[in-house]
Amino acid sequence: MVTRQFPHPSEILELMQFKKPEFNAKKRRLEKALTIYDLRKIAKRRTPASAFDYTDGAAEGEISLARARRAFEDVEFHPSILRDASHIDTTTEILGGTSALPFGIAPTGFTRLMQTEGEIAGAGAAASARIPFTLSTLGTTSIEDVRATNPAGRNWFQLYVMKDRDISYGLVERAAQAGYDTLFFTVDTPVAGNRMRDTRHGFSIPPQLTAKTILDAIPRPWWWIDFLTTPPLEFASLSSTGGTVGELLDSAMDPTINFKDLEIIREMWPGKIAVKGVQNVEDSVTLAELGVDAVVLSNHGGRQLDRAPVPFQLLPSVRDAVGDDMELIVDTGIMNGADIVAAMALGADFTLIGRAYLYGLMAGGREGVDRTISILQSQIERTMKLLQVNTIGELTPEHVTQLSRFNRVEKPGQQVL
Template sequence: MKFHEVRDLVRLTAPPLDRRARVLAAAWTVEDFRRAARRALPRSVFDHVDGGADEEESLRGNVEAFRRWRFVPNSLVDVSAPDLRTRVLGRPVAAPLGLAPTGYTRMISPLGEPAVAAAAAAAGLPYVLSTMATTSLEDLAAATPTLDRWFQLYVWKDRTLTEQLVRRAEEAGYGVLEVAIDTAVSGHRVRDVRNGLTIPPALTLSSLVDIGTRPGYWTGVLRHDSLTFANVSPGVEGTAGYTIEDITTQFDATVTWDDVARIRELWSGKLVIKGTVGPRDAVRARDLGVDGVHLSNHGGRQLDRTVAPVDLVAPVRAVVGEDFGVLVDSGVRHGADIATAIALGADACFVGRPYLWALAAAGEDGVSRVLQLLLEQFRRTLQLLGVTSIAQLRREGCDLLVHAGSGDTPKP
């Protein structure tokens, strides 16, 4: 080979000078964003996002449960134009993917919930705002008027505050209310305890060490307004507000189905209960007038050793029928996971940590990029499966999946 031929093969380009641009150029998987977030965040903050409860068995098991399914594709199908569009709880979406609620997002990045919501709106996907958000219901609605906005509600000991939140969500145009039912008490997150995490992050001796290696994070924190639980901050609806030290004392161990029934009376939109919901409780929720269940073990952050939510999809779908909403999160890391969940009977998957890692690493553009990656992976999975629509994936799911090691197919 001649020198000029070798020269023509060499394509050396200088890496982008901007850190976020470098992250985006190098990000091809969710794990790439996780590694970038580890570099960008102080250890205590990264561990808060990354960690789970107790021994983190559920945290690991959620991801592993998706990996135990294997595909059996259709052959010789024209898959030149797969259609990812579908409806979730009767609402049109660009794909069966949503952004799950995560609390205190501005601790991850000063851009916070509005950046996540803007990326979701641009992708045509729903975003669920948490009660524990650092942006209020009203401010997010004003910032993202075209977004399919959902709200996750905790039932507080203060039932007046709970009812105020329901009313405010409806007045601000949120179309779906998700009632979290897995927080009778707060989960024991060992990484947070060991790191001495406080919210907002405090300048302790260990965090001062972090300043030297994470200056961008700390200058961002110091440049922006102080962090609050915006939906229950002082002065909102006459409340005194809550800090991280006392807000978890509002988690109520006395919540029952009667509270869900009361919320059903108050809320005129779509109502979902969110937690590790088995078939028996899913039927009870349906019979109570609830529109769907969001199968979740809080990303492994509440009760450890719980069943992976994806393993509940098929048995729940079998008892509730086709017209009841079944959503799932916890452990979704690839577009193939979305395909697996839909084939098992889910209407949509939701992600949390992936978009937080992307937000920490590259802001709103990072969130847009991680959503793009997941949807590209999902589209490619459908094409290689010989599937052209979400309806077909649901309809033929039992024939497209085998459980590794057992040879079992999902129950129809």
């Protein structure tokens, strides 16, 4: 039999401790976000459909993006036991400098269309977290203003080689003069990918007021107020706008880009250079032989060639082929700190987040980007503790198995890289 008694009033009062209410609506909604997917849900509620889908979408059937995320989900970890994991160090060395976390912010185009603080929010959050920030050629904040926001931090610049080479050369010179330490030479955009969400929305730069966009704006007046009451969008490389994103990209990008362009840019650039958009082993080996500082394994977030290789799955083969001398950076599909831990274990030297950063930006501006970084940091640290490793350098391929839901079929006489 259970003995029952009347509770003492003091015991009831002890149980009835109410949490202090949070009256700041932005802080309240961000605190409730426990994952990047939570931030995505908030971002979708607060952002017009065309702008949200520009960020959230990918090319064609969006198969590459789905596969990239599934590849991270299909990871099996192998933890050690009985090892002291009370002190976790997440710092890592990349491209001649230190990052407090094993990820940086990837270059994103048209960022102030997502939320008016744009790159300033990203660069400020990166400075606070002591991680690198990458500005896109198609960014909506100037090279100099990003540098002013993050004067003591690591600023990287992502370069598209334009049809008008003088535009690209001028951007390289400006980034060097502003003290950017790394250049991302991007090679996967000879033309724009077929991003059908943008086409269906009629998404243009700048946004055009139509009956559809007006109806979409009614429940989100704050976005349009911000857009209409802040300085007009400015682009580092586009002298004119007006048209869909694909049309703008096609008018600027040059499908004749080649290794000679890489040679010219390397001669101009005084800092580290990484080639972004590499998607096979053979090209990685070629670039290693040419002596580039790093390769970024990336399919552009699935936004260019759909059904392209998944960078995370490509990583072990590339690491085996190029050895340890060349640094490897991985992006596309990262939505959890555990994804980053898995990539580092399988041979990556660093990772980049794009959509995850933009979801935070759309959810809450600078504070939302801070929340993105905080979520990923806590997930990284918890995963490392559960694996019972103390430093990023202790992660090895033995900690991870890549499970697969599909296998490549080798054709007769074909070497599968």
